[in-house]
Amino acid sequence: MAMPETAARTRIQEKNIRVILDAALEVFSGAGFRGATLDQIARAASLSKPNLLYYFKSKEAIHRALLSELLDTWLAPLRTLDSGGEPVDEIVRYVMRKLDMARELPRESRLFANEIVQGAPHIFDIIEGPLKALVDEKASLIRKWTDEGRIAEVDPYHLIFSIWATTQHYADFDAQVRGILRPEHDRHFDDAARFLTHLYRTALTPD
Amino acid sequence: MAMPETAARTRIQEKNIRVILDAALEVFSGAGFRGATLDQIARAASLSKPNLLYYFKSKEAIHRALLSELLDTWLAPLRTLDSGGEPVDEIVRYVMRKLDMARELPRESRLFANEIVQGAPHIFDIIEGPLKALVDEKASLIRKWTDEGRIAEVDPYHLIFSIWATTQHYADFDAQVRGILRPEHDRHFDDAARFLTHLYRTALTPD
DNA sequence: GGAGAGTTTGACCAATTGGTCAGGATCACG
DNA sequence: CGTGATCCTGACCAATTGGTCAAACTCTCC
Known part of the structure; x- marks a missing residue:
């Protein structure tokens, strides 16, 4: 059976x-x-x-299998944030990788978005566990960079949140973005890349 | 009946x-x-x-009534973006107002988030119509500011998107934010305000 | 205080939904 | 080529869901 x-x-x-x-x-x-x-x-x-x-x-079993299959892919970019290299470049590179994922894997992004908007009922343990651990680790790295004066003084957690928000926005709220940027709907990822590069580069470069 | x-x-x-x-x-x-x-x-x-x-x-009628009742409230902050006053201050003030709304009206934020993530089936005409018109208008204002050199050269549409994304993130993805910032979960809006002020002030101030 | 408008409810309905089950079809392999 | 394991299906089921309806209840206002 x-x-x-x-x-x-x-x-x-x-x-x-x-x-x-x-x-x-x-x-x-x-x-x-x-x-x-x-x-x-x-x-x-x-x-x-x-x-x-x-x-x-069961339906839940499909959902569970799907989430766990995708989790690694989804967190891979953050994992590659590394202490080697120029900090500002490193962070901007992370932003670009996340933006690429929003363009190439929008369904995956919306899957997680749907789940979290509704209170993360099926993955709250992952958020509190492995995800929090990973974010804590990378936040420490960013904190070290601010302490050393290699990037501007910013709260590392909120920096990470803002990167998630701005990049995933293009996948999760695609319907809104397309509704507003009607005409040339394919170049807008390039414009987004330019804007976000400026945003984070100027905000993170130490004075 | x-x-x-x-x-x-x-x-x-x-x-x-x-x-x-x-x-x-x-x-x-x-x-x-x-x-x-x-x-x-x-x-x-x-x-x-x-x-x-x-x-x-019907269920749809309730949903429709709710969305149309809330739409004005939701777009009010953008409407107040004004050509008077210092441009950078004006935009930072808009960011703060949106962040306040994420804190005080998280349910409203998630209502729209749910709707848009799933393709905006019930409000796509509003997005393409009145919302696009409002955004176009404010984008022109911002463009004027960049042309006059009063703020840095940025794409006004993507600036607005990034503000929506970063502020609404705290309401829409609250479950994730709380899972990661476990201990002091009430001060985090203050930290977010500080971070976002730095982010937009440095990125928008002309060289 | 009574009559008519406005309000509330229990009983009911058809459609949809997640899930089961017995049996039949098909495949791998000696 | 046959036989056992794997794969697939139609028929079915109980629970939930959006929605209806007639009848009963309550409020307002003369």
Whole structure:
């Protein structure tokens, strides 16, 4: 009845699990957990609903698998923030990487946005745990840079929040951005890159 | 059967409509349109479900009434951006007003955030219409300031987007902010104000 | 204090939703 | 090529959901 939990995966399992998670990303990111239905996911995956439930035992299980599959990808840019190199350049490079992700993985961004806006019911433990640990670590690094006078004196936590906010905005609030910047809707990522580079470079360069 | 559409409102209508919209704000902002149920709203309003539908003829009607009631409040700060006064101060003041709103009206912020993240299905016409018009107007004002050399050369649209993003972040992604800044969770708005003041003041002050 | 407007409710309904199940189809492999 | 494991489906189910309706209750105002 249910999929066997043996170690190795069949070719068919490999393919269908991938198809299901991609369909789930499409649907969950556009409607949130509660707004998404198994029928929608099944249709997007071109599978029958009972067949979905053969691979994942519940809607929650699909959601959980999706989030945990994407978490590493999503946090990778922050992990690469490194103590080597010029601090201002390092931070601006991080901003650019995050902006690239908003352009290339908007569904992933909206998946997390939906989850957090609604109180992060399924991932609050991740936020309080591994995410907080990672942010604490990088905040210390930034604090060291401010203490050494290599970047302007700013609160490292709020710096990180502002970078998340400004970059993910282009994925999460895409509908609003497009509604306002109607005509040339593809160059606007370049304009955003220029603006954010100026914003952070001038604000972080020590006097 | 349905509430009479006479011009004047009864004392009872006045009160119950207010109670319903407040309950709806609570529920919609926490769960999004699709995630919210009439039962939840009815419970939050301490009314029976059929009684809700006596005052509003559908779930959509409640949502619509709520959005249109809140729209003016929500856009008020941008409207006050004025050509009088020192440009940098004027923009920083706008940032502070938006940050105050994120602190004092987080439910309203999340209501719009939920709506936009999911593609703005109910308000896309407002975004393309009145909102775009207002933003275009204020973008012209900012452009004038950059042309006159009174603030640094930045793209006015992306400046506005970044202000929305950084300030609303504290309401919309509150769950994440709280998860990461665990201990002193009330002073963090002051820290945010200090950070954002520095960010925009240094980035906008002309060389 | 009574009549008509305005308000509230319990019972009900059809559609949707997440999930189950028995059995049939298909695949891998000796 | 057959047999056991894997894969897939139609039929079904209970719970939830948005919404209706007739009847009862309550308020207002003459």
